Amino acid sequence: MSDVFDAVMLSLLIATAVSVARARDLLAAVVIFSLYSLTMTLVWQHRGAPDVAMTEAAVGAGVTTVLFLITIARTTRREKP
């Protein structure tokens, strides 16, 4: 069971990280990045680090994402090819 959870989560991590790199729409990239952080949160919760998981969820996925969104609103949403 645990191995299945690990395998799913780890592949999700790689998939999200690569999608962040590939997304041309910056808004999408930021949202996927926040998904990446949240996946990481689950992994850490699973690995006996609830404190770290909560901090990452609040700071890494929450505050960082909001700051990124504000920046996109003030700059640009498209990545030039």
Next chain:
Amino acid sequence: MKPWSLLLVLLVALPLVVGVVNLPPHDAPDAPIHTGVGVRYLARGVEETGNKNLVTAVLLNYRGFDTFFEVVVIFTALAAVLALPRGSAADPGGAPAAAAKAANGSDIVPVSPVVSYVVRLMAPFMAMFALAMLFRGHVTPGGGFQAAAVFAAIFIALGLVLGPTRVAELVPDDWRPWLQGAAPLAFALIAAIGWRLTGAFLGFPTDDHTAQEAMGLFLEVGIALGGGVILARLFVEMET
């Protein structure tokens, strides 16, 4: 794909892989990480610090000096953002374009009344959640930083609904410098008190659990308050 970047990444990846696969297996109970200094924290942490959550014990007691400068790092981020040129024309570093944009009035996107209502309804409950994390941090997961992030989230959510300037008014101007510095100042104060009580900088009286708990709580409140205000201020500074 840019070949040079790929080559660089591979050049970095190779040693890293060699480094990590040669580490002791991470799950094993006899790995150095589980036989090193951590043994004492697990064996005597509760008795020496009064914290059942040993992560909090490490953060505030054993390695409180690190946490002191961690909160200094967030303060540095705020000082950095405040030291950067503003959009005003009087500012030698400021650009005229930004000044024009600022004169144009706020560029806040109108928020739907439903979202606005929900945010205002949720704010007190989120605050309660943050307080629960703050005051139960020594026995359950959570603590000052997490509470700070939730406080900041409340600020930011309200800011999106009401506009950043109105949220900024929630903190009186006279208090602002003290609230922003709350976390490092709390640490400096506790360090001095510990020095007085135990003769060691940032020392906690190991035999007096009431005093220990009070000092720990003071630090957590300081971190939550200072961290929350700084994160919220960063948001306001970037929005305006």
Next chain:
Amino acid sequence: MNAGWAEALPWTIVLPMVGAVLTPAVAARRPRLAGTWAWGVLLVASALASGLVYQLATTGPFSYDVGGWAQPYGIELRFDHFSAWVLPLLLLFVVIVPFSWRYLDHVMPDERRPAFYALLLLNAGGMIGFCVTGDFFNLFVFTEVVSLSSYALVAVGGRGLAAFAALKYLFIGAVSSLLMLFATAQLFALTGSLNMADVAGRLADVGGGPAVMVAFAAYAVSFMVKTAMFPVHVWLPDAHAIAPSPVSAVLSGMVVKIGIIGMLRVYQVFFAADVLELGAFNQTLVWFGAISIVMGAFFAIFQDDIKLMLAYSTISNIGYIVLGLGLASPYAVIGASVHVFNHALIKATLFLAAGAIIHQTGLRTLSDLRGIARRMPQTSAAMAVGAVSIVGLPPTAGFVCKWYIALGAFESGQAPFGFALVFGALFIFIYYVRMLNAFYFQEPVHDVVIEANEAPWSMRAPVIVLATLCLVLGVLGGIPLSFVEPAVLELLPFWGN
């Protein structure tokens, strides 16, 4: 355990930090008060630091257990001969801050000053902490305080290019910090401890191996980036040239040196554990150092912008220090350790003098500043002293260190590098002669230059004090040399080769 001045050790770090946090409150009504406040805080911190150095001189290296936790369970602060660098560092800050009082008039409006001085104080406090900590993770935290404040200080002078230079610096610096965190985590996974002395003991039990080697390499690369050595120097010239002059003096003179101090700390651990064969590594340092010397000097020749020229000369001088460390012979290492300080002094002189000229004329290229010595004789004289000093001619501070490093090259039987050093000095000589020629012997082409006046006293005095120190330390150069000698001789037997 904690006797005498040792009690002041944590407070010396905390004082500038708390001073920084209080700056906005102190200067809430009158923003200009921030400068005076920062100066006062630094003066008190220097007084504490002199107490620490006095203690070191009388009783030898000492340590302080933060929170009273016995080692290796808490964080240890350790004050040894390399940490003594905090005193000159603070004294240089004490000279640089008054210079920025008036200098900032053209750079930023009053309301941003409290944040600027707060950043300067945080930078100073972070560097003190970096030099005295005896704990690997604590070292990382202080690195971040120093780096983050440095990124911001680069950008305070203007939008646009300054922000872009700062951002480049931030990206490279953040990767370097990450490598450092990675190395720390790896050492922790290998030994289960973070205290430097304890890690050294446990590493000896673990023995060598690829993981230990990778941890060492990660530290080495991370610190090389921080010092801006040859292959990873690209961030430095723009960042240091575009920052306001007092900031350039801090960055070029002091912040890049944390890489050297960090390297010495990591050496102390890995050498004491005696788990790595370091001959090849030292040889790499020697080569990169030599290339940095020649390349930095070479690029400096083609710069018209005086601050850009000084920035390239920093790369060259860092090359001298790294070359000295890599040679691993007593003379060379002593010379390199002292050059950490002497270069800071000389670079501060040059950047502040250049800043005074830029502040008075608004011009910053050699071709525009022709003939400036007629109107600003004192500043130009200081600049000349700095130039002679950095070339390494005898009666000045720069001579002693470079002489020692060259002696070291011959001593360790690597004479060709001694010649590289001389060759580099020749290049450096060329570009400073170019500068002095423009300042003293060419006709002014700009009306601003013809009508320029000496800078106000708050700017002129720091420049003159620093230039005088360059001369004084040239004569009394033996004092710092004999001060670091015992520490170096203690470290050297493990250096390997």
Next chain:
Amino acid sequence: MLLFGLDLDYVLVVVLFCVGLYMLVSKSNLLKKLLGLNVMETAVFAFIVTSGMIEGGDPPILVAGTAAPYASPIPQAMVLTGIVVAVSVTAVALALIVQIHAHFGTIEVDELKELP
């Protein structure tokens, strides 16, 4: 998890680190670079948390309902500090990016380099 004798958890961390590094060095957009840096940071944190795990271990919170063995608390404290540092660096970088955009009207390095 082991695969072909390699510690897969650790190797995965290096893979994530390299994805981030690749973004940082090859993307021209400054925001994408910064996202890459954040991916790298999170990967290093994952490495540290993983190094503190123990087989069948509980979180290091010594209350009723948990039992030995416990995961090591020190790596977790290190990561908490690291996360806060990371968000500080990100905030400063974003402020700089906003400034660059306000001044030059672009955040693509390729275009910024062509400006005089």
